[in-house]
Amino acid sequence: MDNVFQQGRAGDGFYDPSSYATGQPQMSQQGFLQPQLPPQAPPPPAMGAVSFEDEPPLLEELGVNVEHILRKAKMVLNPFTKYTADFADEADMSGPLLFCLLLGLALLLSGDVRFGVIYGYATVGCVTIYLIFNFMCETQIDLYRSTSILGYALLPMVFLAMIAIVIDLKTLGIIGISIGGVFILWCTSTAANIFVSCLRMKDQFWLAAYPLALLYTSFALITIF
Secondary structure (H helix, E strand, O other), rough: OOOHHHHHHHOOOOOOOOHHHHHOOEOOOOOOEEOOOOOOOOOOOOOEEEEEEOOOOOHHOOOHHHHHHHHHHHHHHHOOOOOOOOHHHHOOOHEEEHHHHHHHHHHHHHHOHHHHHHHHHHHHHHHHHHHHHHHHHOOOOOOOHHHHHHHOOHHHHHHHHHHHOOOOOHOOOOHHHHHHHHHHHHHHHHHHHHHHHHHHEEEEEHHHHHHHHHHHHHHHHHOOO
């Protein structure tokens, strides 16, 4: 029976297994063309595939512009820099976060673990300065730009902490406090000049400098003592 079934299927004019294997139309014993399946197209290539060489650097993906940070840091380190409103318009958080981290590492090397205190002071101080200046001036500034200005102006305090690694400023008495006062004035004048140029408050320089001096004094106290 199996032989008869196979012969009947091979000669009925509608089915020929060899046609599927060769992909060519086959003639049956009765002269009919055998049906064939259409050739399968190859799978399309993967779209959007990018090699490792074409991927952008990690810092660029994270939004960290090293050249931008270095340029603004050089401006802060120069006490005679004339700041414009562009300094605040090009705001970023990478530099301020980096300087807070460096300050904490410098204090750690001198024997104090103050990371939580630093970020606590920074958070409270940034929000307070933001509210004070928005109440003082007609020109408004957002919290992001205000935090960026305060963070970049903190850079001189990092150098004070590095000095404290080598020299115990607390044991120097009035000399150590005087050194700390110089760095407080440096940070305060930098931040005040940037805020004055950004908010157009030249007549209120000393009024703006007062709360800034209090903020940077708090950082100097944890650095010296």
